[in-house]
Amino acid sequence: MAKTKAELQADWTTHHAYLAKAHELMAAKRFDEAIDLAIASFDYLDGMMSYAKKYEDTVFETVPAIDFVLANAPLRFRYDSLNRLEEVLRAQRGIQRKASQDLSRAISIARNRMQDARALWALIDATANTAQRKTSSTAAAEILVDWHRMGLVRRSPDVGGIGYCLTTQMGETALAKCFNCGVVAKAPKIRLLSSLNCPKCHTDAGFVILPTTDTKRR
Numbered sequence: 455m456a457k458t459k460a461e462l463q464a465d466w467t468t469h470h471a472y473l474a475k476a477h478e479l480m481a482a483k484r485f486d487e488a489i490d491l492a493i494a495s496f497d498y499l500d501g502m503m504s505y506a507k508k509y510e511d512t513v514f515e516t517v518p519a520i521d522f523v524l525a526n527a528p529l530r531f532r533y534d535s536l537n538r539l540e541e542v543l544r545a546q547r548g549i550q551r552k553a554s555q556d557l558s559r560a561i562s563i564a565r566n567r568m569q570d571a572r573a574l575w576a577l578i579d580a581t582a583n584t585a586q587r588k589t590s591s592t593a594a595a596e597i598l599v600d601w602h603r604m605g606l607v608r609r610s611p612d613v614g615g616i617g618y619c620l621t622t623q624m625g626e627t628a629l630a631k632c633f634n635c636g637v638v639a640k641a642p643k644i645r646l647l648s649s650l651n652c653p654k655c656h657t658d659a660g661f662v663i664l665p666t667t668d669t670k671r672r
């Protein structure tokens with residue numbers, strides 16, 4: 455049964471409250487909580503869009519909550535959030551119908567960006583003490599700027615090539631996230647860098663080390 459105007463308006467209010475909070479969390483460098491909250495706002499997305507189209511004549515060239523997830527998920531290796539977004543779009547076809555943007559294509563671009571980010575993360579890790587390898591791609595340069603802003607990498611004059619290093623130290627115990635399913639595991643960083651079978655999805659996709667600031671908070 456179609457929702458009433460009051461129900462749609464309630465969705466509108468809740469959706470925007472969640473998204474506003476997600477932006478606040480992102481500004482406070484609580485990145486994963488911000489992404490989680492944007493994902494939670496999807497529950498109210500279809501209702502919000504219905505209300506906005508019907509009563510505010512809004513045209514959705516893009517969908518801000520989806521943009522938020524697509525922009526930030528690759529930087530945090532949040533495969534899980536892109537999978538969740540695909541589920542939501544499959545279950546609630548109204549979202550794509552009300553949006554001008556090709557959302558499947560946008561997700562595919564985000565997935566490619568995540569692959570670029572993964573390769574870049576491995577490169578920075580590998581070059582921390584040794585080589586002078588360079589990255590010349592624009593995509594990688596943009597990701598580096600974002601990571602630096604987020605505090606995940608820092609400039610290092612000692613490092614050749616791209617001149618950045620990860621903010622995580624080698625010896626310490628670290629939290630790491632599975633590339634494939636997003637599950638978070640705790641182990642010495644040195645072990646996480648070698649091939650490690652994921653306890654949840656049982657693939658050898660490998661793990662990305664989460665930065666120390668996150669480790670302290672959890």
Ligand SMILES: [Zn+2]
Nearest residue numbers: 632635652655
């Ligand atoms: Zn996994």
